[in-house]
Amino acid sequence: MMLLSPKTLSAALKSVRRHRGLTVQQVADRMGLAKRTYEYFESDKGGLRLDHLDAFAEATDSDARAILVAALSGAPDFASACADTKAMAILFSTVARVEPYFTSALAHLTTRDLAGVFSAAFADLIGTGQERRDQTAPTTVTPQTQCPDDPPPSPPQPPDPDRSRS
Incomplete structure (x- = not known):
């Protein structure tokens, strides 16, 4: 077992880039890299370079530590989930x-x-x-299920913790 999975690291980088809605070229430009060099970095063909990881985090306004944790834990989407909060x-x-x-x-x-x-x-x-x-989830009401005379839908209720344990 590898400590740091290159495949998961690559997936984490792509997850963050896509979360930010950026293209490969845009991130490469922000990092000051040629597109091909960036592609090698994102696909982890050139090995992990911490200076590139820091530059990527800055270019994508993300969390370099979360990217490493994502790669170490095998959970690539954790990196994009932490991008906004810098958890x-x-x-x-x-x-x-x-x-x-x-x-x-x-x-x-x-x-x-x-x-x-x-x-x-x-x-x-x-x-x-x-x-x-x-609390912030929008309530979706379609014309087929909501008539103008119907009362407004009740807000979503949090799950009952006692029910989820069974």
């Missing part, structure tokens, strides 16, 4: 800020401690994201 940049910045305290405590934590805290934190983030998505 991994925030996470790494937080780690750097708390590192002096965290490092001394880390040796005294167990795998169970870490998994529990990380799982709870991610579950909370997922819940918050789903609530915000549901």
Whole structure:
């Protein structure tokens, strides 16, 4: 098993570029690369160059750390999902800020401690994201299902957590 999958890295770069609605030529121009050189970079034929990755993140206003995490985790769409929020940049910045305290405590934590805290934190983030998505999701009403005299549709309800566990 490779630590960093070239195929997944390539897919992550393409995911970000497409998320931004940019062409290969546009990104190449923004990075100051020839189109062919950029194509080699995006297809990972020339190997990973961190200077190109940083330039790509700047050219696409994305998160270089999220691109690496996407490639390491085998989840290429994670890179484009983090492009707007810079989620991994925030996470790494937080780690750097708390590192002096965290490092001394880390040796005294167990795998169970870490998994529990990380799982709870991610579950909370997922819940918050789903609530915000549901609040901003447009309600689609077609003429066949909505008559002018009908009351307005009720807002979407968040899923019942007790029902999803069964």
